[in-house]
Amino acid sequence: MVEARTVEEVVQARIEVVMRRATTVLDEIEATARELSGLPQEGGTVRLGWVPSAGTTLVPRALAALRSSDPGVHVVSREGGTPALVRALRAGSIDLALLSSAPPFRAPDAESPPLVVQTLTERALCLAVPAAHPLARGDFVDVAELRGQRWIAGSSFGAERLMGVWPGLDERPEVAHTARDWLAKLHLVAAGCGITTVPSALAPAAPPGVRILPVRGGPQETRRLLLARLPQQPAEPVVRLAAALRAAALGTDTVLDP
Numbered sequence: 001m002v003e004a005r006t007v008e009e010v011v012q013a014r015i016e017v018v019m020r021r022a023t024t025v026l027d028e029i030e031a032t033a034r035e036l037s038g039l040p041q042e043g044g045t046v047r048l049g050w051v052p053s054a055g056t057t058l059v060p061r062a063l064a065a066l067r068s069s070d071p072g073v074h075v076v077s078r079e080g081g082t083p084a085l086v087r088a089l090r091a092g093s094i095d096l097a098l099l100s101s102a103p104p105f106r107a108p109d110a111e112s113p114p115l116v117v118q119t120l121t122e123r124a125l126c127l128a129v130p131a132a133h134p135l136a137r138g139d140f141v142d143v144a145e146l147r148g149q150r151w152i153a154g155s156s157f158g159a160e161r162l163m164g165v166w167p168g169l170d171e172r173p174e175v176a177h178t179a180r181d182w183l184a185k186l187h188l189v190a191a192g193c194g195i196t197t198v199p200s201a202l203a204p205a206a207p208p209g210v211r212i213l214p215v216r217g218g219p220q221e222t223r224r225l226l227l228a229r230l231p232q233q234p235a236e237p238v239v240r241l242a243a244a245l246r247a248a249a250l251g252t253d254t255v256l257d258p
Helices: 002-035 058-069 084-093 182-190 202-207 236-250
Strands: 043-048 073-079 097-101 114-132 150-153 174-178 196-199 210-216 222-229
Touching: 002 073, 043 084, 043 236, 058 073, 058 236, 073 236, 084 222, 097 114, 097 236, 114 182, 114 202, 150 182, 150 196, 182 196, 182 202, 182 210, 182 222, 196 202, 202 210, 222 236
Parallel strands: 043 073, 043 097, 150 174
Antiparallel strands: 097 222, 114 196, 114 210, 114 222
16 A cells, blocks of 8 residues: 555656646747737736836836736836946846936936937926925925025935935035935925925825925926836837836826837
């Protein structure tokens, strides 16, 4: 009986190996057939990089929609600054990148061939102020009122400017606190520790005690959110994620033509 059970176990194990291999072969045959017939692949993994401001609403919204529409597409993502994400694209360690761009809106890098870039959103830079701050009394802040303020700034990424301080101030800003995380900066604002600049897309993430206001009286400061990839033909899962990101951008702002 012991030998019979052992034989049965060996046979069952071999059957399982055969079944796994058969499943793999059938999957490969189906994928090859779809490729030869011109049909899109059903799934795959896409590597996405995104700047911090895109992670508050746009990226979660796009990934949730993609899980519903294309459950076979798996996304792995990472946060980073624009220069680091551009380098990752060039190195082939990510497939798509959401980048930030400020005037004069140059290309993300000077390498050749140029990246394929689409502008998803373009919106004015805003100011986050404590609700009890004198600047919070009106519906906007005049740029002249920014003199002498205490700022909460983010650590700069590589060549990027110091984030969190209003650009073009005619004085050396007093940076009271430095934090890379957007949510940490907003909570410092809520605690009355200073003020900071924010993309308007972050307004829904502002905690109680924070007002997000436009700034007037000087040159308009706008920021673009870009979707970038290498110029070769993207795989179908990459195309589907890009479409989900564009649709999510439509829900937060106007999508501009590339």
